[in-house]
Amino acid sequence: MEDGSRLGPRICEGDCAVLKRDDVFKAVPVLRRRKIIFEKQWFYLDNAIGHIYGTTFEVTSGGNLQPKQEVEETATETKEAGTDNRNIVDDGKSQKLTHDDIKALKDKGIKGQEIVQQLIENSTTFRDKTEFAQDKYIKKKKKKYEAVITIVKPSTRILSTMYYAREPGKINHLRYDTLAQMLTLGNIRAGNKMIVMETCAGLVLGAVMERMGGYGSIIQMYPGGGPVRAATSCFGFPKLFFDNLHEFPLSKVDSLLSGTFSTETLPSEPEDNVLVEEESNGLTDEKQTALQEGEEESTTEAAMEINQIEEQETTDINAEDVEFKENKEKENVREKQRKQWERRKKLIETAALLREKNADGLIVASKFHPSPLLLTLLEFVAPSRPFVVYCQYKEPLLECYTKLRERGGVINLKLSETWLRNYQVLPDRSHPKLTMSGGGGYLLSGITVVLDKGKSDSSHSQALKMEEPSCKRCKVQDLHC
Amino acid sequence: MEDGSRLGPRICEGDCAVLKRDDVFKAVPVLRRRKIIFEKQWFYLDNAIGHIYGTTFEVTSGGNLQPKQEVEETATETKEAGTDNRNIVDDGKSQKLTHDDIKALKDKGIKGQEIVQQLIENSTTFRDKTEFAQDKYIKKKKKKYEAVITIVKPSTRILSTMYYAREPGKINHLRYDTLAQMLTLGNIRAGNKMIVMETCAGLVLGAVMERMGGYGSIIQMYPGGGPVRAATSCFGFPKLFFDNLHEFPLSKVDSLLSGTFSTETLPSEPEDNVLVEEESNGLTDEKQTALQEGEEESTTEAAMEINQIEEQETTDINAEDVEFKENKEKENVREKQRKQWERRKKLIETAALLREKNADGLIVASKFHPSPLLLTLLEFVAPSRPFVVYCQYKEPLLECYTKLRERGGVINLKLSETWLRNYQVLPDRSHPKLTMSGGGGYLLSGITVVLDKGKSDSSHSQALKMEEPSCKRCKVQDLHC
């Protein structure tokens, strides 16, 4: 096998890895003797263990993975392209191989690539097709009969793309380029003290953690019984990244601000939260429901894979803790108390961190109405720091904007949306991709400044004037500066 | 001069013509001995009269227009392009010709093209620039020193582009491609009976008239004292196009529907309306006001040019009517009475046209809230006919959508917006234009059906279900059909 020390990390049992085929990603736990179904192929990851991340495998008989050294392009020498399609009459009889023939080839263990070659040779119209149509045909067939997957290390790029494609409902339809804007506009970097409020399965939290690389601290605000971090766990961060990750219940925020905070009433256990997450998606519309039902299928599948990692870990811990069966109950009670004590201690620490009111930024991306979140959580942010709020809909951000203007203490407010266009770049046939995302959600960003509470009336009116986006005034100012 | 019968229409005195330089248009009346200012050049149109539309002229000394037979590209043979710009140090001293030198050349009557050539020869950095930078330089200088204009015949393409660029506030920021959508979605064609309600200076009316080519009839609904048709008059339609153009005051619509309509109370005279048009633009925001102030400058200029055509016509009529000065007053009273009588007669005719409730479509594009307009005016439309409503903002159309759903009698409702992207296509430097319009407004379109008033409750719920944009249901239906 390869020299791993020079070539980067190897695939290890227990890792969270990402399967990749063309543009399709799927996060899976690396486990032995576990059947994986991906892109209509089933296989086992056993043989992948020990290989370097980035390796491409071919699925061979019995669902075994076999490393593929070279990703060759399908033989182009067989192509004899027609110049146009005027002579092609589609009678549905152009393929001489029957379904049974193809099945027979497969059963014989003939590799996908060879099947495609046979399909080409047995197509009566292939030679008459234009070069473009030929390529299209090959690609289609290749996708159908060749089973090649690459195993890659998770990253924000990959996981955010994956979630947007597979389970957008879980991340409030936050498109990956919108997430990218948030990370940059929020000046997320090592050493920051960040406040993150998200209900995006922990994807946004993971992205922030990746950008902070274990330096600095993060306070995750959570609704309900505990933070959801299914996507966070997919990143495969080292343990130390979690040392400075704190969580604080949203339901304690008002009391913290009003000075009545106490740790006596803790929110319910994290387990309860899963229900909350599944129950409400912030939508009453039928269509959305219908859509999400459709999504739910794939969701369930992928979520299963991911949750199994967590289960796995839990099982491991239990296996270590429970040495003797007779001690189990006693142990459980003690363990529960210890955990409770630890939770309370951490909560007090986190409350202290928030009370300093010197966070270096605020990131909000949730299913809740952003306005109360933003107005409250900004209290904890130091002046001259950026904040970014995501919402799937524009209207709530209009309200945020208005409320923030009334409140003061923020400048450079900007409501925006990005358009993302992917291109096909091929010799003589370059064009934007034929489908694109209709929308990736909206962002409201800004910068905090010292809030002049005494003179709020006068500062308010001046702040409004100051920020009014008037082209005329800008020009005049340009001249002066 | 050219053989006009074969080569299309000639420029005539009194025409409304459009001046064109690069992508800039301006509509002007063709008048003798009248100074025109366009793109920082002044000239007289006298010499253009009698030439064919589409002719390109050069502005020569004294503001005379001289036809230019060939539009040659600037000599490319002098170009010796550098490969990159690493050796260029910008010290602001690269041009050896001074402002005075250039002024001297101009005063000598040297043509613009020659001035540009001299500028190139006297630039110390021109040869070091990349080919791209050289082209950019030439274009910039050419634009500044060469005075070439083309005179073209007005059309919807030209006038809608011109209005959007020069006076968007006058047409409620209706972008030309949005107007194009309206004309198509509205199935505007010869022979239709159309209802048009617009406050876009008559541009939308003109576009509808162009597409109907004088066949069929149009009923223009107007607010205030009379319809505004400044842009309509720019099209230069033949007189017969106006024979079947009717107008009806909005303020009479409710009484018409309720059966209490009478012609006894006519709205005030058209002249009053200009004020209304100028007063309200539907915006309270400072920025918009600032922007529109900026626009107003060019607006005033262009509007002046256009209005002079109308003045001109009025003067002509008066000149014919008033033969003898002593008869003037008597004549005036009689004339006024005749006009009043005619107006009333036309109003009764128009009311009858509307009462048939068989219009072939409805087009709304106004500064007013579209919801009451749409709900009321749809009463006059036959079933199975398209309607299209434009609004600069999305929110009012959301309301229209909701109200229409409650009302019933419409299907295929669609709320949309178009993105327009212009490209630079040049060898080795093709890309989308660097600036684009941020938005062209929103459209709500649909089709009328027979309104089942008796069963409104049941039909409403079924209609809602029927129209709910559910992907799932669509797919099922596809299979069934």
Add this chain to the structure above:
Amino acid sequence: MSFVEYGDTIKDGDTAIVFLGHESMFPVKVQHGTVTQTKYGVIRHSMDLIGKKYGSKVTCSKGGWVFILHPTPELWTMNLPHRTQILYSTDISIITMMLELKPGSIVCESGTGSGSLSHALIRTVAPTGHLYTVEFHQQRAEKAREEFREHGVEHLVTVTNQDVCKNGFGVSNIADAVFLDIPSPWEAIGHAKSALKAEGGRICSFSPCIEQVQRTCLAMEEYGFTEINTLEILLRVYNVRTISLQIPDLGKAAEDNSSAGFDSSNPSNQGSPCANLQQGTVQFKSGVPLREMVGHTGYLTFATKSLF
């Protein structure tokens, strides 16, 4: 019924659109004695359609109902049988405006394809204009002719089956506008120019790929076209929805409780702060973009054949 004139009632021989629901419809040829199957049951043409008003609600045999719509070029575009990739109304709109088409215009088109644009062009140039449309695929040309006949517009259109790049449009110096939607439009620019009137006219070329556009622009320049302008137009459709967003629980309701000092270690009380909180929601209407939209149809290059 014809595609260039509205009729009030459904007649034998009409092409009508059966509207089943949101973006679900299909065209039907109305014929005495014929029946059409829908998911709501059978429609009997003689009984249910002929003589009825366009826009009527028709109850099918299973009790469900549909609307019968008068055909328009736009409805046809949404429902026609695809023989090729077709142009949709968004592109058709800007093509029609930028080519300055109106009643009386003479237009040349190639290829005819599935006739989506052709129907829209005929509608706009009627009753006094004409469409010359050239299609190199024989079957398609034949099918287009048949459709134009059925749709009552055959007097407004001439379909020619030839290769426009080799043989041109078969007319010269009569067109106000030319439209090209062929794989190598640059090979047809010369023919387009000679089809256009001597006094000039407009041309449009539709191409999916930028390389085609580059070659076409060069050819247009070579042939002396001016105002060469390439653009792209995309439709963004919004679904109108009532959204309701939860107001997050920041603990305002729980403040009284926290002072009461419930011990969270008592399992029966753990849920209590959540239980007595009034989770409010905010409702609003929103125009929500579709998750996926058409990201590209083609580049449209417009140009003017100038006077000289």
Add this chain to the structure above:
Amino acid sequence: MSFVEYGDTIKDGDTAIVFLGHESMFPVKVQHGTVTQTKYGVIRHSMDLIGKKYGSKVTCSKGGWVFILHPTPELWTMNLPHRTQILYSTDISIITMMLELKPGSIVCESGTGSGSLSHALIRTVAPTGHLYTVEFHQQRAEKAREEFREHGVEHLVTVTNQDVCKNGFGVSNIADAVFLDIPSPWEAIGHAKSALKAEGGRICSFSPCIEQVQRTCLAMEEYGFTEINTLEILLRVYNVRTISLQIPDLGKAAEDNSSAGFDSSNPSNQGSPCANLQQGTVQFKSGVPLREMVGHTGYLTFATKSLF
């Protein structure tokens, strides 16, 4: 202050951002004894700035006030002296994510240009990563070095003045990511590949023109890059406005009048139907797109150097 760490108070030597109002700001180098002119009057650094908290409101000599902001790469991008075309935050965001940058990453960049992207890259790879940036224009390279020094990030960046197409990045097999913003990126793909780690890494090329993209994609394929993906990202900014639209007068208020039968030929009564009508308006908040927006910056082509 540094561009990779927040400081609470303004210190001598800091680069701070003076915020005057909506999108009107400028950077200032804080120095004891210096004064800065603004339209609101003078700011005296020793008195008004040094020792104050970042984010403070500072009153200028004429009584108007400004905010003093801590610099961030994003504020720098909005305020830096342009020596070239620069990359803006919208593109920078997607570049950073798609190159999978994080603390510790080694990145190569060419050209340095005005340092807009460089500052953002350094921010992201700090404190343990490094940026190798290559600029062929000597003046610009020098200026960039100076800025990095002033901004407290010189330990995180190496500026080299050479032609990347000829001489590469000056490092090999150490980069996690390479970014190219040069006129002929295809000439630098080989150098980019050898700068990247043996185990692979990511590359991005920014080009305004599609022809550059075409050549670059070919070169990437030739050099065995995979996942070649070209995209474009555009920012649509909305102004938040209170809009009020008039409710049209359809005559409801006038109905009583019409039955009263005023004669419109009586001039004094002509205006009456308008006069007594209560022209209502509807107010709502709207996010209104700007009239003009940036329509294109460049195409971004990303690719992966794979394991084999």
